[in-house]
Amino acid sequence: MDLHLLIDNLTNPALLFFFLGIFAVQLKSDLEIPSNSSKFISLYLLFSIGFKGGLELSHSELNMEILWSLLFGIFLAVSVPVYAYFVLRRKFSVENSGAIAAAYGSVSAVTFVTAISFLEIEQVDFGGHMVAVMALMEAPSIIIGVILMAIFKKNKKEKTDFKKVLHHSLTNGSVLLILGSLVIGFLANDQQAEGIKPFTTDIFKGFLAVFLLDMGITSGRKLNDFLKKGWFALIFSIIVPIINGCIVAWFSQFITESIGNRFLFAILAASASYIAVPAAMRLAAPKANPSLYIPMALAITFPFNITLGMPLYLYLVQNF
Numbered sequence: 001m002d003l004h005l006l007i008d009n010l011t012n013p014a015l016l017f018f019f020l021g022i023f024a025v026q027l028k029s030d031l032e033i034p035s036n037s038s039k040f041i042s043l044y045l046l047f048s049i050g051f052k053g054g055l056e057l058s059h060s061e062l063n064m065e066i067l068w069s070l071l072f073g074i075f076l077a078v079s080v081p082v083y084a085y086f087v088l089r090r091k092f093s094v095e096n097s098g099a100i101a102a103a104y105g106s107v108s109a110v111t112f113v114t115a116i117s118f119l120e121i122e123q124v125d126f127g128g129h130m131v132a133v134m135a136l137m138e139a140p141s142i143i144i145g146v147i148l149m150a151i152f153k154k155n156k157k158e159k160t161d162f163k164k165v166l167h168h169s170l171t172n173g174s175v176l177l178i179l180g181s182l183v184i185g186f187l188a189n190d191q192q193a194e195g196i197k198p199f200t201t202d203i204f205k206g207f208l209a210v211f212l213l214d215m216g217i218t219s220g221r222k223l224n225d226f227l228k229k230g231w232f233a234l235i236f237s238i239i240v241p242i243i244n245g246c247i248v249a250w251f252s253q254f255i256t257e258s259i260g261n262r263f264l265f266a267i268l269a270a271s272a273s274y275i276a277v278p279a280a281m282r283l284a285a286p287k288a289n290p291s292l293y294i295p296m297a298l299a300i301t302f303p304f305n306i307t308l309g310m311p312l313y314l315y316l317v318q319n320f
Contacts, residue, residue, distance in 0.1 A: 005311035008121060014114065014209040015306060021216020022223075022303075033214040041211045042275075043177060045113050048200045048207075049131060050178040054185020055193050056128025065256055066129045069265075072255045073133035076269050077140035080244060081105030085148045087240070091232045092292075094153045099281045099288035102145025103297050104240060106273035107137045109174055110215065114306050115267040117208055119260050122314065126260030131182050134268060138175045138276050145277075146284045165284045174276055212306075219299040226295035233292060237272075237300035245270030245309060249316040259317055266313035270305055272297035 009015065024031040033041075060066065081101040088097035112134050119126055146165050185193070193200075227234070249266035256262060274297040281288050 005122070005314060006308070009118060009311050010307060012118070012121065014117060014205060014212050017209045018212040018216040018219075018303070018306065021213045021218075022220040023216075025217055025220030032217055033210065038211070038214045041207050041214070042110070042174075044207055045204075045211060046109055046174055046178045047181045048204050049109075049113050049116060050135075050181025051185035051188075051193075051196075051200050053128040053131025054182040055188065055190075056185075057132070057182070058128075058186045058188075060128060066127070068255050069127075069129060069133055069261065070136060072252070072265070073137045073268065074140055076244075076248065076265075077105050077107075077137040078144055079105075080269065081141045081144045081148070084240060085145070088236070089152075093287075094149055095285045095288040096292055098145045098149035098152075099277070099285050099290075100236075100293045100296060101148065102141050102281065103274065103277040103293050104244075104272045104301075105141030105144060106277050107134055107268050108271035108273055108297070108302060108305075109134065109178065109275070110211070111267060111271040111302060111305050112264070113208065114212070115264060115310055117205060118310050118314075119263065124260045124263070124314075125258070126264055127256075127258060128185075130261055130264045131178065133265075135175055135179045135182065137268060138273070141273075142277055142280045142284070145281075149285055165280060215298070215302070219303060222291075222295040223299040226291075226299055229292060233296055234300060237296045238304055241270040241272070241301050241305060241309065242312075245305075245313045246316060249313045250320050252317070253320075259314075262317040263310075263314050266317065267305060267310065270301075270309055270313065272301045274298040274302065 021031075081104065084104050085097050085101035088100050092100065116126070142165065245266045248269035249262060252262040252265040255265070274294050277297075278290055278294050281290070281293070
């Protein structure tokens with residue numbers, strides 16, 4: 001791997017703020033981001049990336065590459081939880097396996113946003129339609145996870161309300177905001193978009209740094225408890241993202257020739273949801289242990305992807 005990619009990523013101020021958050025927890029500092037501020041920043045990041053994606057999409061012609069990209073994203077969101085479920089069943093219950101599988105089939109919007117920032121630093125272009133791909137990958141994996149739990153659970157008398165789960169998956173705040181922002185960005189003309197550029201673009205990296213500081217604090221708090229749960233979950237949280245990311249980094253060449261798009265496909269395949277899926281699983285799988293699947297995605301997979309994963313996947317895309 002080209003070391004400059006790794007060094008550039010590890011010295012990125014936004015990422016260093018993430019490490020500062022973890023360090024603060026280890027020092028037992030009272031440093032924290034107010035919950036309301038954290039929620040606002042997360043909404044801002046989704047709004048900004050959705051709007052810019054829609055704006056880019058408006059400059060692109062709808063072609064077969066975009067269509068295949070959307071279908072490929074949905075295929076990943078369906079196939080990853082299926083194979084992950086059977087791996088997880090070696091150690092976990094039906095409910096925990098289904099919830100974790102859904103998390104790893106779904107995507108992390110924050111990882112996606114960080115990956116886009118990484119591409120901008122490396123001056124690599126990507127298509128605006130990749131934002132739509134990300135948004136479309138949220139719901140299918142949740143539905144597949146619920147279906148797997150319904151098929152394999154021992155107590156068949158317990159019914160799962162698929163209608164509620166489907167509604168929650170499609171109307172989840174993060175999904176709705178990024179899709180809505182995508183549509184608004186698509187409809188806006190260049191002059192209108194220029195008017196809010198200071199908000200959507202100029203302050204983006206600053207807000208990302210503060211948000212990653214908050215993610216570092218949250219990850220640090222969950223990490224210690226998670227490490228007590230055994231090695232299988234820890235190994236799964238690293239190995240499965242690497243497998244998914246590397247395979248998709250190579251296979252995506254058959255979907256698109258764009259280096260940036262291929263890289264984003266790899267990071268989407270490697271990421272795991274710790275916002276949308278846990279919210280849905282509270283309804284669909286109340287017996288699943290959130291102290292297991294949330295730390296796996298947030299405290300292990302997320303840090304790995306934004307530190308070592310992104311340079312690895314970009315190297316594979318550029319060289320294979």
